[in-house]
Amino acid sequence: MTVIISRAEHNQYFIGIDGGASKCRARLVSSDFSLRGEGLAGPANPLHGIEEAQEAIVASTAAALKDAGLPESDMKNLIAGVGLAGVNLPTCSAAMSNWDHPFKKMFxxxxxxxxxxxxxxxxxxxxxxxxxxxxxxxxxxxxxxxxGAHGFPHGDKASGAWLGLEGLKVTLLALDGVLEHSYLTDRIMQHLGCKTDLEVVEKMSRVSSRVYAKLAPLVFEAADHDDAQAQAILREAADYIKAISDKLLDSNPPRLSMIGGLTERMMRWLDKDVAARFSPPLDPPEVGAVYYAHEELFGYHEAV
Amino acid sequence: MTVIISRAEHNQYFIGIDGGASKCRARLVSSDFSLRGEGLAGPANPLHGIEEAQEAIVASTAAALKDAGLPESDMKNLIAGVGLAGVNLPTCSAAMSNWDHPFKKMFxxxxxxxxxxxxxxxxxxxxxxxxxxxxxxxxxxxxxxxxGAHGFPHGDKASGAWLGLEGLKVTLLALDGVLEHSYLTDRIMQHLGCKTDLEVVEKMSRVSSRVYAKLAPLVFEAADHDDAQAQAILREAADYIKAISDKLLDSNPPRLSMIGGLTERMMRWLDKDVAARFSPPLDPPEVGAVYYAHEELFGYHEAV
Structure with a gap:
């Protein structure tokens, strides 16, 4: 097994940040990587607002310091590893890199x-x-x-937003009489609290991907009730996950994991040989952010 | 053939408005339905902004009056027939109905x-x-x-926005190596002026349906070049158009027409027996708006 050997000074604290479109998680660890405090704040995807993302990073860090019983003034002594949605895009990355951040160092x-x-x-x-x-x-x-990481609605296949969108498409076609009504369409109408297509259109007009993603559990539920449309959607999702796992395995990674809120439910839709490719994740992303900061500071980790 | 018999006074002018997500067209006609002036203004979908829609209606009417050589003060004498996107939704309809409009009457x-x-x-x-x-x-x-009329991305199947979205999905999957590159994906990348998936994602982040629709002509073009993915997209679109024309014919309409910017290109993808169902549209929507106002004023039209 591979572990990180810390070369940080004894009193050096790290903050690991995992910031996405819906929330920002922070984890404060000491030089031996033991947990000292956790914090949570709102959205931190700079593509949807640079200042909001920066505020969420500071707020989640402040909450983690408080959780650890440390003063907020200690923020300036922290080494931060920050993993953010959107910073694969050059404009976002540039905007975040120019931030006059409150940490000792930020990676x-x-x-x-x-x-x-x-x-x-x-x-x-x-x-x-x-x-x-x-x-x-x-x-x-x-x-x-x-x-992937292409965004909604053109990308993010097999995601919660995609599943919900596909489920909603089926529902609207059924309301028009182009497809049969089914367990799936009934459950989606019930969940939305709507009786007509007009009510659905009004409710789902110009909403974010998160709102579509809230319909995803209904697709899994309907598939468990032998709903043919829901099962077809999930088979298409499973085919895509097989295809991208094929691609990822081309680079010979020693391990492959699946993470995210739909992991458990999606695993059941993969063929057995595909599901068998996956090993459980060992640490959450915010701890990954601390590993990242540590590696950037001291060079590549040592294998034991 | 059926025609409208005007019962309006000799000097009564009508304004017909067709307002959608991208523009607002106005047509000024006299009591014998002859064209006196035309006007064009920006978006007039109250779902995307009530005030903007109202301003577009006034601006397009003012332009039509000017085109007719009439003073803007004549607006208060006009009977307006107004067809607007979004007013099938109760909230939009209510907001527009409460408008203190500048016309003599508005339908x-x-x-x-x-x-x-x-x-x-x-x-x-x-x-x-x-x-x-x-x-x-x-x-x-x-x-x-x-x-239909369900909006993007969950509805509007077979539309320009849908065609563009499906074309973009194929392109992003090809960039990831999950699908083969093809004429379609090359043309879309060329059109977008992008070399990598990151550039595409940045360009297409949170854009409106109109931006997706700009890719639709490339799907038709690629299909003409025997691109299998583009042809599959267009066959799915054609199947949907067959399905909704089946549904519409259930109500036994004497005539069926297709209108909109993709009409000519889409017709070529319909089976011959489906294409044969369609007759050419006789008048544009803004003239339909005048017929509507006239009918509402004087009761149902007379058949000759």
Whole structure:
């Protein structure tokens, strides 16, 4: 097994940040990587607002310091590893890099990267993330390769937003009499509290991907009730996950994990040989962010 | 053939308005329905902004009056027929109905409704609209039935926005190596002026359906170059148009038309027997809006 050996000074604290479209998680650890405090704040995707993302990073860090019984003034002494959604885009990355941040040092990378580092405890590996969005990433021999992370509605296949969108499409076609009504369409109408297509259109007009993702559990539920449309949607999602896991395995990662809110439910839709490719993630992304900061400070981790 | 017999006073002018997500067209006609002036203004979908829609209606009317050589002060003497996107939704309809409008009288209905009335010169019929969005509508014996008009990305199947979205999905999957690159994906990348998936994601982040619709012509072009993915997308679109035309014909409309920017190109993808169902539209939607106002004022039109 591979572990990180800390070379930080005894009193050096790290803050690991995992910031995405819906929330920002912070974890404060001491030089031996033991947990001292946790914090949570709102959205931290700079693509949707640079200032909001920066405020969420500061707020979640402040909450983690408070949780650890430390004063907020200690923020300036922290070394921060920050994994953020959106910073694979050059404009976002540039805006965040120019931030006059409140830390002693800050190392910035994507939320996908810290998820991958965390899942394999700092060692090489690959990860497929299936939550509100979807993507794949492999980190092997210092090379990072990202698949997907293309955004909604053109990307994020097999994600919660995609599942919900596909379920809603079926529902609207059924309301028009183009498809048959089914368990899935009934449950979606019930969940939305709507009786007509006009009510659905009004409710779902110009909403974010998170609102579509709230329908995803109904697709799984309907599939369990032998709903043919829901099962077809999930088979298409499973085919896509097989395809991106094929691609990720091309780079020979020692381990492959799946993380995100839909992991458990999606695993049951994968063929057995595909599901068998996945190993459980070892640490959460915010710990991956600490590993990242540590590696950037002291060079590559040592294998034991 | 069916025509409208005007019962308006000799000096009574009508303004017909067709307002959608991208523009607002106005047509000024005299009591014998002859054209006196035309006007064009910006977006007039109250779902995307009530005030903007109202301003566009006034601006397009002012332009039509000017085109007719009439003073803007004549606006208060006009009888307006107004067909607007979004007013099938109760909140939009209510907001527009409460408008302190500048006309002598105003009769409000949907853009779909005036399109249908126009296409059949005031007589019964049905219409499928395939432009940036898509929908179907039949107006038979005083009953109006709307299919689709559900919005993007969950509805509007076979529309320009849908075609562009499907084309972009294929392109992003090809960039990830999950699908083969093809004529379609090369043309889309060339059109977007992008070399990598990151550039595409940055360009297409949170854009409107109109931006997706700009990719639709490339899907038709690629299909003409034997691109299998583009052809599959267009076959799915054609299947949907067949399905909604089946539904519309259930209400026995005397005529069925297709209108919207993709009409000509989409017709070529329909099976011959499906394409043969469609008759050319007789008048544009803004003239349909005048017929609508006239009918509302004087009762149902007379058949000659």
């Amino acid at each position: 910035l990378t994507t939320d996908l990267h810290v998820a991958c580092i965390g899942a394999h405890q700092g060692a090489d590996g690959a990860v497929i993330i299936v939550g509100t969005g979807s993507c794949g990433i492999s980190c092997v021999k210092g090379k990072t390769h990202i698949l | 409000l209905t949907t853009d779909l409704h005036v399109a249908c009335i126009g296409a059949h010169q005031g007589a019964d019929g049905a219409v499928i609209i395939v432009g940036t969005g898509s929908c179907g509508i039949s107006c038979v014996k005083g009953k109006t039935h709307i299919l």
